[in-house]
Amino acid sequence: MQRRTVVWTFAISSLALFMVVLDNLVVTTALPVIQRDLGASLEQLEWTVNAYTLPYAVLLLSGAALGDRFGRRRIFILGLALFTAASAGAALAPDIGTLIAARALQGVGGAIVTPLSLTILAEAVGANKRGVALGAWSAVGGIAVAGGPVVGGAVVQGLSWQWIFWINVPIGLALIPLASTKLRESFGSRLPLDLPGLGLISLGLLSLVWGLIHGNEDGWTSAGILSALGAGAALIIAFLLWERVAKAPMVPLRLFRNRPFAAANLASLLMYFGSFGAVFLLIQYLQVAQGYSPLQAGLRCLPWTLAPMFVAPVIGAMSDKHGGGRYMVIGLALQAIGLAWLGLELSVDAPFSALLGGLVVSGIGNGFFFAPVANVVLGSVPLEDEGKASGINNALRELGGVFGIAVLASVFSHYGSFASPQDYVDGLLPAVWIGAAVIAVAAVAAVFIGKGETRYHTHEPAPARTPELAMAD
Known part of the structure; x- marks a missing residue:
């Protein structure tokens, strides 16, 4: 029974990881086609990639903590559901704005799934097998990175760019019930979440990236761009100051x-x-x-x-x-x-x-x-x-x-x-x-x-x- 549980846990966590990591690069090959079909500008193409990566990066630090507090299996399933729904939204997007919004939701779901897929797997295997299991899990992620541009190119050329998102939907729909029945629930240390820090760094980074992406279009000395860059810098400074005094900082500055x-x-x-x-x-x-x-x-x-x-x-x-x-x-x-x-x-x-x-x-x-x-x-x-x-x-x-x-x-x-x-x-x-x-x-x-x-x-x-x-x- 234990062996069967480990096999199911590895299969579910690895397939979830593959799906999420693949979407980091799979869209890059489709960008020229998306540009033609949706009339996207260069700035909008940048957001198509960064709208996924930005929330993914910021929320990685909180995804595992949410699972520790509210149940790893429960939050993992929530992340899968969000990623799957957002993938369908991206495939159905009638315009570039809707696609960017769906990509952002994909990034949130991915930031939940990635750390919890590893945490759940590590909890399921014994200490003597952990190195082998996690090494194999890492290899799956590496294959997804290597295959991203090729898979994206093959899907776009053979079907359409929408299918780079549609392929996630049946995988996600299959994984959700499997995760509900085959994974064991577990909890970790329930440390308080650094919500003020998360808010400051999220808004600060979003403001900075917005200013950098739109600087050429709006003019680097325009009021909007200067305000965005200034607000972003101020919010990041505020984040660093907060992290120095927070009881449970998201980023312990002492490490640096x-x-x-x-x-x-x-x-x-x-x-x-x-x-x-x-x-x-x-x-x-x-x-x-x-x-x-x-x-x-x-x-x-x-x-x-x-x-x-x-x-x-x-x-x-x-x-x-x-x-x-x-x-x-x-x-x-x-x-x-x-x-x-x-x-x-x-x-x-x-x-x-x-x-x-x-x-x-x-x-x-x-x-x-x-x-x-x-x-x-x-x-x-x-x-x-x-x-x-x-x-x-x-x-x-x-x-x-x-x-x-x-x-x-x-x-x-x-x-x-x-x-x-x-x-x-x-x-x-x-x-x-x-x-x-x-x-x-x-x-x-x-x-x-x-x-x-x-x-x-x-x-x-x-x-x-x-x-x-x-x-x-």
């Missing part, structure tokens, strides 16, 4: 006094800024400027997205022995070199063979970075702080992607447009070079990690050392 922890998180933020901002534009380049179909564009992204699956296990094992900081530096340097390679080769008629090397180098760099980052973050804090440390790292990475898309798309729209393939390349090139420069700065930040990530303890076994692992503690 630790140099390896602070350096690793800064590197993560900057890495996602440069990488996700570039991917947002590069996938569209393959279709808009080079004329590839959605599926062909997705397949051409595989050298970037698949490489970490082959590199990360090897580097993960090596980082356990030698420390992860040095491998993060190498990985970030390779990513910067890969983007610079693309910056030198990108043109309207560039053959894919000229771009392949840059994609492969960037992908290998991703593997060098992703494998050790969890050990660095978790090993630099005391054991009792692992949960918060992991959640902070996940949130900062996602927020890096949000700001990367907002800033690099603004750079693109300043220098180029969708008017012609050459106009697209004219905007893409400076954005890619800025992305490469930001990741190079991330490599410098990672140098300051040193060997301090093992200050408190080492972590074994390696397969369980994903950034999400500590949510299960």
